[in-house]
Amino acid sequence: MKLELARTAPLEVGADLLVVFAADQNSNKDKNTKPDLALLTSDDRVKRAASHVLDGGEFKAKPNETLLLHAPAELKVTRLLVVGLGASSKAKIHDLRKAAGTAVRFAKARGWRSLAVLPPEAFDAAESARAIAEGAVVADFDSDTYRTDRKDSTIASLTVLVSGGKQEEAAKSLREGEIVAESQNFARTLINEPSNRMTPTILGQRAAEMASEFGLKCEVHGAEKLRELKMGAFLGVAQGSDEPPALIVMRYEPEDAPAEPVLGLVGKGITFDSGGLSLKPADSMEKMKYDMAGGASMLAAMRAIAQLKPKVRVLCVVCATENMVSGKAQKPGDVQIAMSGKSIEVLNTDAEGRLVLADGLFYARQLGATHLINAATLTGAVAIALGQVNAGVFSNDEPTYQRFVQALEKSGEKFWRLPVDEEYRDQIVSSIADIRNTGLTRYGGATNAAMFLREFVDETPWVHLDIAGMAWLDADKPWIARGPSGISVRSIVEWVRGFGV
Numbered sequence: 001m002k003l004e005l006a007r008t009a010p011l012e013v014g015a016d017l018l019v020v021f022a023a024d025q026n027s028n029k030d031k032n033t034k035p036d037l038a039l040l041t042s043d044d045r046v047k048r049a050a051s052h053v054l055d056g057g058e059f060k061a062k063p064n065e066t067l068l069l070h071a072p073a074e075l076k077v078t079r080l081l082v083v084g085l086g087a088s089s090k091a092k093i094h095d096l097r098k099a100a101g102t103a104v105r106f107a108k109a110r111g112w113r114s115l116a117v118l119p120p121e122a123f124d125a126a127e128s129a130r131a132i133a134e135g136a137v138v139a140d141f142d143s144d145t146y147r148t149d150r151k152d153s154t155i156a157s158l159t160v161l162v163s164g165g166k167q168e169e170a171a172k173s174l175r176e177g178e179i180v181a182e183s184q185n186f187a188r189t190l191i192n193e194p195s196n197r198m199t200p201t202i203l204g205q206r207a208a209e210m211a212s213e214f215g216l217k218c219e220v221h222g223a224e225k226l227r228e229l230k231m232g233a234f235l236g237v238a239q240g241s242d243e244p245p246a247l248i249v250m251r252y253e254p255e256d257a258p259a260e261p262v263l264g265l266v267g268k269g270i271t272f273d274s275g276g277l278s279l280k281p282a283d284s285m286e287k288m289k290y291d292m293a294g295g296a297s298m299l300a301a302m303r304a305i306a307q308l309k310p311k312v313r314v315l316c317v318v319c320a321t322e323n324m325v326s327g328k329a330q331k332p333g334d335v336q337i338a339m340s341g342k343s344i345e346v347l348n349t350d351a352e353g354r355l356v357l358a359d360g361l362f363y364a365r366q367l368g369a370t371h372l373i374n375a376a377t378l379t380g381a382v383a384i385a386l387g388q389v390n391a392g393v394f395s396n397d398e399p400t401y402q403r404f405v406q407a408l409e410k411s412g413e414k415f416w417r418l419p420v421d422e423e424y425r426d427q428i429v430s431s432i433a434d435i436r437n438t439g440l441t442r443y444g445g446a447t448n449a450a451m452f453l454r455e456f457v458d459e460t461p462w463v464h465l466d467i468a469g470m471a472w473l474d475a476d477k478p479w480i481a482r483g484p485s486g487i488s489v490r491s492i493v494e495w496v497r498g499f500g501v
């Protein structure tokens with residue numbers, strides 16, 4: 001998609017579709033009063049084109065509601081799409097991101113290839129440009145990669161119409177939005193691949209290719225290096241698979257950045273999670289090809305960081321392996337010694353994400369990370385707790401967590417904090433080893449997993465993202481296709497950028 005900013009007046013636009021936004025200006029909370037719909041533009045011709053149908057009342061400007069007008073009088077374009085933003089008193093820049101995505105998916109479905117978007121005047125021009133770019137690029141992704149009758153329905157061009165000052169600032173924001181959203185789509189492309197086409201080795205190759213394209217240092221290590229590093233927890237998971245594991249290490253080291261902080265991005269890269277001998281039921285086991293979504297998010301964040309160039313050092317560790325059954329697989333009750341020296345009783349081989357992350361987090365600290373963030377499709381329990389609206393976030397350090405909250409304000413992603421309090425530690429005490437890899441009870445499963453990770457983080461400020469419930473969308477939404485969501489990429493990028501200013 002070619003993204004551009006233009007000063008063109010709406011009257012002159014020659015795209016397949018002109019997109020404008022509408023909101024309900026009625027601040028009266030009484031539900032019985034009529035909505036007061038207004039187009040969020042002062043352009044008289046656009047307003048006149050839509051006034052009749054807006055007065056008609058069938059369009060309510062609900063969030064992502066669409067209204068298509070043909071042959072709008074006085075305008076050059078042949079189609080005008082009005083997208084709802086909801087109540088104007090509540091509409092935020094995050095609603096605009098989704099609404100722009102809705103417009104893109106509306107156009108794609110109809111084979112229209114060029115769009116012009118008139119941002120709402122009430123919003124800051126630069127923020128709007130960025131939100132529109134993000135929403136549009138994310139919306140342009142489809143996950144039906146292997147359909148032989150697949151038609152290319154990607155959008156060829158999208159022009160954001162900016163009339164007033166702030167052109168330069170808006171152009172910069174547009175580019176930033178494009179970089180971040182393309183990186184989110186990079187993660188989605190990796191996550192979408194089935195496990196036979198995304199083995200740990202292939203993930204390592206894709207990471208190395210991306211790193212060389214964007215000037216990042218990258219090393220991909222095999223089992224021998226894991227043995228050398230004594231990564232017993234990671235190796236315990238990998239030993240049951242015929243596919244060799246990959247330890248991906250990437251570095252972003254700008255010369256103008258101070259020696260510290262060093263941010264450590266750690267990702268779970270299970271390219272297929274059968275559960276191991278604690279085998280998962282057949283029903284929806286196929287979903288476990290996306291168990292590398294956390295690792296893909298970290299690689300994608302590095303891709304964006306390499307282009308946005310914040311003045312902060314970043315390193316990334318992705319632990320990639322399959323979790324399989326075989327005569328060589330680890331067995332329930334086995335004890336593994338993690339790289340940190342801690343002994344782990346593996347009660348359930350399906351709680352493998354925390355095992356690979358134990359060594360990944362410890363290794364990132366050893367490589368110099370002063371602050372850690374990890375992302376993982378770690379527990380079904382997080383989805384039980386939060387549903388498919390919020391992902392889970394855990395942290396052992398208030399300032400570091402507050403930086404993440406600020407990142408969420410920029411990214412618009414939804415995360416809800418869950419506890420990692422000392423009182424939960426009883427849950428992971430083992431009678432034969434230092435810790436066990438499952439909780440003593442079924443309760444608080446997402447926290448039990450976080451408590452396990454905390455053992456390997458120690459005092460290092462840390463943010464843990466459990467994205468299990470949010471990494472895969474089962475159905476299309478108006479602004480995003482079903483399949484991998486790419487959740488966490490934008491927030492991780494913003495968290496990193498927050499350290500670089």
Ligand code: BES
Nearest residue numbers: 348350351352377378379380381438468
């Ligand atoms: N990969 C799964 C978690 C998961 C579940 C991801 C649903 C995406 C959707 C993880 O490795 C797992 O199996 N966790 C177990 C832990 C349990 C055995 C303590 C779980 O959540 O059931």
Ligand code: ZN
Nearest residue numbers: 273350351352
């Ligand atoms: Zn598992």
Ligand code: ZN
Nearest residue numbers: 270273291353
């Ligand atoms: Zn898993």
